[in-house]
Amino acid sequence: MLIKLPKSSDCNESDVTPESVYFSRRSVLGASLAGFALGALPVLGQAAEASRYADVEAGSTPGWFKDKLGATRWQAVTVKDEAITPFKDATHYNNFYEFGPDKGDPAANAGSLKTEPWSVVVHGEVGKPGRYALEDFVKPLQLEERIYRLRCVEAWSMVIPWLGFPLSEVLKQVEPTSKARYVRFETLQDPKSMPGQRSGFALIDWPYVEGLRLDEAMNPLAILAVGMYGRELPNQNGAPLRLVVPWKYGFKSIKSIVRISLVAEQPKTTWQGLAPNEYGFYANVNPQVDHPRWSQARERRLPSGLFNPNVRTTQMFNGYEEEVASLYSGLDLRKNY
Ligand SMILES: Nc1nc2c(c(=O)[nH]1)N[C@H]1C(S)=C(S)[C@@H](COP(=O)(O)O)O[C@H]1N2
Ligand SMILES: [Mo]
Numbered sequence: 001m002l003i004k005l006p007k008s009s010d011c012n013e014s015d016v017t018p019e020s021v022y023f024s025r026r027s028v029l030g031a032s033l034a035g036f037a038l039g040a041l042p043v044l045g046q047a048a049e050a051s052r053y054a055d056v057e058a059g060s061t062p063g064w065f066k067d068k069l070g071a072t073r074w075q076a077v078t079v080k081d082e083a084i085t086p087f088k089d090a091t092h093y094n095n096f097y098e099f100g101p102d103k104g105d106p107a108a109n110a111g112s113l114k115t116e117p118w119s120v121v122v123h124g125e126v127g128k129p130g131r132y133a134l135e136d137f138v139k140p141l142q143l144e145e146r147i148y149r150l151r152c153v154e155a156w157s158m159v160i161p162w163l164g165f166p167l168s169e170v171l172k173q174v175e176p177t178s179k180a181r182y183v184r185f186e187t188l189q190d191p192k193s194m195p196g197q198r199s200g201f202a203l204i205d206w207p208y209v210e211g212l213r214l215d216e217a218m219n220p221l222a223i224l225a226v227g228m229y230g231r232e233l234p235n236q237n238g239a240p241l242r243l244v245v246p247w248k249y250g251f252k253s254i255k256s257i258v259r260i261s262l263v264a265e266q267p268k269t270t271w272q273g274l275a276p277n278e279y280g281f282y283a284n285v286n287p288q289v290d291h292p293r294w295s296q297a298r299e300r301r302l303p304s305g306l307f308n309p310n311v312r313t314t315q316m317f318n319g320y321e322e323e324v325a326s327l328y329s330g331l332d333l334r335k336n337y
Contacts, residue, residue, distance in 0.1 A: 053161070053229040056087045062116055062240075064135035065232045068143045072163060076144035077221070079319070084147065085158035087229050089302045094236045095152065096255055097204060098187065098194035105196075106236035112193040113256065115240040124184075124261040127175030134240055138226060140173065141165040145230075146223055146244070151285045151318045153249035157299040162244050163227030168218045170260075176214065180262035183217045185210045185243055188258045204270060210243065210254035211267035211281070213327075221246055221323055224257075247320040249283040280337040284328070285318035289337050 096106035099113075118134040143163050151157045171183070189207040191197040197206045216222065225244045226233060233239040238255025245252045251271050261267075271279035278292055287297045296314055304310040317324050328336075 053087060053231075056229045056231060057091075057234075059231045059234065061232055064138060065226065068138060068141075068226075069163075069230075072143040072145060074145045076146055078147040079149060079159055082149070082159050084161055085302050090158055090160055090228070091234050091236060093156075093302060095154075095250065096196075096236055096238070098196040098206070098208065098256075099236065100196050107234075109195055110235035112195075113188075113190075113235045113239065114193060115235065115256075118240050118258075120241065120257060121259045122170075122174050122261075123259070124263050125177040125180035126262045127177060128173070130174075137170075137241075138165070141169055143227070144223075146221075146225075146246075148221075148244060148246035149318050150244075150246065150250055150253070151299060151314065153251055153279065153283065153291065153296075155294060155296065155299050155314075156302060156304065157312075157314075158302050161229055162223065162225040163230070164223040164225035164244065166220055167222040167224050167243070168220065170224060171214075171217060171262075174262070176262045179264045181214055182263050182266055183212050183214060184259075184261040184263050184267035185254045185257050186259035186261075187254055188256045203274065205273065207258075208254060208270045209267060210252055210269050212245065212252070213266075214262070216245070216324075216327055219324060219327065221320060247285060247317040247324045249279075249285060251279065252283050282328075282333075282336045284324075284333065284337075285314060286316060286333055286337070287314040288316075289334055 092107045093103045094106035095103070096110065099106040099109040119131050120134065120137050121131045123129040142165060144165060145161055145163055147159060147161045149157055150160050167183075187206075187208040188194070189197065191206075196204075212222065223244050225238070225242050226240060228234075228237060233242065238253075238257075241257045242255040243253050243257065266281060269281060271283075272281050285296075290296050298311050299314045301310045301312050315321070
């Protein structure tokens with residue numbers, strides 16, 4: 001599969017001090033990245049690549065992940081001239097309400113999540129339904145590094161180097177039937193290991209549910225991630241398997257997935273169900289359509305502090321307009337927020 005790296009993915013703003021991490025990567029790959037096609041990318045050694053992420057804590061690295069990591073296609077998609085968010089921020093400023101409502105709760109509490117063994121049920125309008133052990137689920141897939149902006153609906157953002165594979169590859173393998181029009185995802189429900197599910201936080205009707213239209217799910221930018229920063233996913237970031245949809249607000253990128261269903265009707269999703277006037281099914285990043293309680297025109301890019309809030313302009317579709325705008329031609333994005 002060949003994905004072109006469109007120019008609009010690149011951000012040319014130079015108002016952010018690049019992290020040392022970012023510079024060392026650039027010096028490895030040099031200028032040869034400009035305008036490349038995926039297939040032309042050099043495959044670098046695992047050690048060289050992983051060492052770029054100097055501030056990353058070692059994980060437990062399950063065996064199936066180690067096997068995959070060696071053949072990773074590094075930098076399959078990247079953002080130009082934007083610093084990668086430090087690992088510490090990406091793993092200590094989280095939304096994962098199953099582990100509590102505050103940004104620090106997931107890092108403090110997600111250690112109780114047991115991610116091995118893990119299985120994923122694929123069912124509904126598919127030719128090949130089944131329950132797959134995670135290691136079997138990932139076996140036919142090649143890991144790719146995708147460096148994406150993540151824009152939360154709360155108006156903060158990060159740049160995260162994910163490791164994952166295109167969702168389309170998984171969907172093709174399970175053979176959606178002609179009735180399949182949407183994909184529905186479900187997070188693990190386990191009040192024993194997820195304290196937020198015991199307290200019934202914010203009236204969420206667990207499990208957390210998200211969904212995409214099938215054509216959105218087939219877009220090459222939509223991935224299922226199993227890692228970040230050259231290692232497996234930390235629990236607080238949605239281990240062992242999460243969705244990443246970079247042109248949509250972060251709440252679409254559902255964590256710790258146990259069920260993927262191909263369905264005919266638009267799924268009822270968690271945040272839309274909680275506050276339908278504030279959170280829509282589409283949730284495309286759109287600086288022109290404000291949240292009822294705050295503007296979406298700008299965002300705080302982490303790390304962001306009192307003296308340097310690091311504010312930047314929010315881009316249409318989070319900077320992925322060229323790749324995804326055609327999915328929404330003829331759709332009123334004000335009504336379908
Ligand atoms: N299961 C589940 N998935 C979730 C959430 C959640 O609370 N539960 N929060 C979402 C929100 S609001 C955001 S912004 C992202 C945050 O991902 P990160 O913590 O890895 O940055 O995860 C999303 N996925
Ligand atoms: Mo979010």
